Amino acid sequence: MKKKGNTVSLLIENEIHKRLESLSDWIYSKKQISKEFKFADFKGALAFVNKVGNAAEGMDHHPDILMHSWNKVKISISTHSEGGVTNKDFQLAEKIESLN
DSSP states (O other), rough: OOTTTTSBBBBOHHHHHHHHSSSSOOOEEETEEEEEOOOSSHHHHHHHHHHHHHHHHHTTOOOEEETTTEEEEEEEEEEETTTBHHHHHHHHHHHHHOOO
């Protein structure tokens, strides 16, 4: 981890890949972790987006959310203020996994 005073610490690439092993279908690319979720219909995708939004708001950590193709949701997470991936991103990804 790169230390930055009292702020959140960036994870190095090896740590990120190791942590991804415990998350099904999440990938690391362009300084973020992401996953695409597929649902039976638009309503299911929209309900999931709302659950993710509530969880993210509760953590005060907000992912990028893209709804597309009527039943797919792509979630991309990074700590924008740090310019990469931190433990907080993995905490949110684990929370999102529990919602699906």
